[in-house]
Amino acid sequence: MSTALVWLRRDLRLHDSAALAAATAEAERVWTVFVFDTTILAPLPRQDRRVDFIHAAVADLHARAGLLVRVGDPRQIIPALARELGVDAVHASHDDDPAALARDAEVAAALPCPLHTCKDHVVLERAEVLTAAGRPYTVFTPYKRAWLQRLRPQDVAERVVRxxxxxxxxxALPSLADLGFEASDLSPAVGRGEAGAQALLADFLPRMDRYDETRDFPGIKGPSYLGVHLRFGTVSVRELVRLAQSHSSGGAQTWLSELIWRDFYHQLLHHFPHAARLPFKPEYSAVSWDDNEAFFEAWCRGETGYPLVDAGMRQLAQTGYMHNRLRMVTASFLTKDLGIDWRRGEAWFAQLLLDFDLAANNGGWQWAASTGCDAQPWFRIFNPVTQSQKFDPEGRFIKRYCPELSHLDAKQIHEPWLHGGPAPIVDHAAARERTLARFAVVKKDQSL
Structure with a gap:
């Protein structure tokens, strides 16, 4: 009788799971395992919302499917478990983070049986979408066109699990305390496990057709809020694409574009792993960033004096979530108004974001800092006041996270310093001129 072990990582679900489908198609008896990786857990704060979220998803699978749960270093645990169970193969889904690739290579070398990995976290990956010259795309719009042309029904078909x-x-399921953690303030609205993901999806479907009209306004319910579920695989990205394809509205197509952006960033990390630590465009290494610790700390605390920036940063600190428009606004402010290295902001988001994903976080930060591929041009600098006026015109979102401004009306709240409030930490117009001068080294290189 053939046997297999499925090592779950970024795919914490039973439905539409590529690794589970592959294993149960080939083997008659299939065990599943999740490893709480102590090499990852060790440096985290003891009340980490992501650990809370993962633990809930693992507990759900433990109850529903008898998931094996181990604690330690998977480089030792997975080979030892494969020997203990005497399985013929180990299955897992791809993880293209550089550290994960190195880990998986070590596991494969130590296993007594083959390690089979498969695509699951994205729809089209690695070298599946290339230019006519066989090169990776570095501009999104042609990538999206090629992605749509390359897509086949099988790419998004449900992976049936037996x-x-x-x-x-x-x-036994270890408790959070057994792992050395405490319960966090993770909001129940985030949803737990597959059931939580499906509840959020059901809530979003009636709103999907207006996604293109609502997605940029943090004060209204526009997004799907499924980011953390995509990150840890409690929902299948194939299922989301199938749903988007079933609607012809502009909202559904805009949402589909966001899912394609996710694939785009993942294939970039695969082809250009240097971007995980360096500017995607090497010439941007010449940019000299400021090292103003007081400014950085004020940005982290949400005390810059610019209401929309501060509200976004406080939302992140208080909930672990930040609206996508605000990710762009706050990242642009740190790099273009405060002149601070994008890598510091990237690391701060990595520490706090529930849906932190290296490929997407890095891609977004390099986009805002103008150092990445298909990035915002370096001379395009978001104005934090006009962004506030445009995307939170009534100040509804600002008042939620900056209650000290609740006494101001819809016109006053975007520039409170004109109405008795303290001055912001930098003047945007002056900061803009400094940024243009900062990036002059790139302009000079590009003119040669």
């Missing part, structure tokens, strides 16, 4: 072949393990 649940009757899953073997229920007998492992």
């Amino acid at each position: 649940a009757e072949r899953l073997v229920r393990g007998q492992d």
Whole structure:
């Protein structure tokens, strides 16, 4: 009787799971395992919302499918477990983060059986979408066109899991305390496990057709809020694409574009792993950033004096979530108004974001800082006041996270310093001139 072990990582679900489908198609008895990786957990704060979210998803799979749960270093645990169970193969889904690739290579070398990995976290990956010259795309619009042309029904078809072949393990579920953590303030609205993802999806579907009209306004319910579920795989990206394809509205097509952006950033990290730590465009290494710790700390606390920036930063600190428009606004402010290295902001978001994903976080920050591929031009600098007036015109979102401004009306709230409030930490017009001068080294290089 053939047997297999499925190592779950970024795919914490039973439905439409590529690794589970592959294993249960080939083997008659299939165990599943999740490893709380202590090499990742060790440096995290003891009340980490992501650990809370993962623990809830793992607990759900433990109850429903008898998921084996281990704590330690998977480079030792997975080979040892494969030997203990005597399986013929180990299955897992791809993870293209550089550290994960190195980990998986070590696991594969130590296993007594083959390690089979498959695509699951994205729709089209790695070298599946290339230019006519066989090169990776570095501009989104032609990538999207090629992605849509390359897409086949099988790319988004449900991966059917033969649940009757899953073997229920007998492992006890470690508590958060057993892992060295405490319960966090993770909001119930985030949703837990597959059921939580499906509840959010059901809530979003009636709103999908207006997504293009509502997505940029943080004060209204526009996004799907499924980012963390995509990050940890409690929902299938294929399912989301199928749903987007089933609607012809502008909102559905805009939402589909956002899912394609996600694939775009992942294939960039695969082809250009240097971007995880360096500017995607090497010439931008010549840009000299400021090292103003007081400014950086004020940005982190949401105390810059610019209401929309501050509201966005406080939303992140208080909830672990930040609206996508505000990710662009706050990143632009840090790099273009405060002149601080994008890598510091990227690291801060990585520490706090529930849906932190290296490829998307890095891509977004390099876009805002103008150092990435297909990035915002370096001379385009968001004005934090006009962004506030345009995307939170009534100040509804600002008042939620900056209650000290609640006494101001819709016109006053975007520039409170004109109405008795303290001056912001920098003057935007002056900061803009400094940024143009800062990037002059790039302009000079590009003119040669």
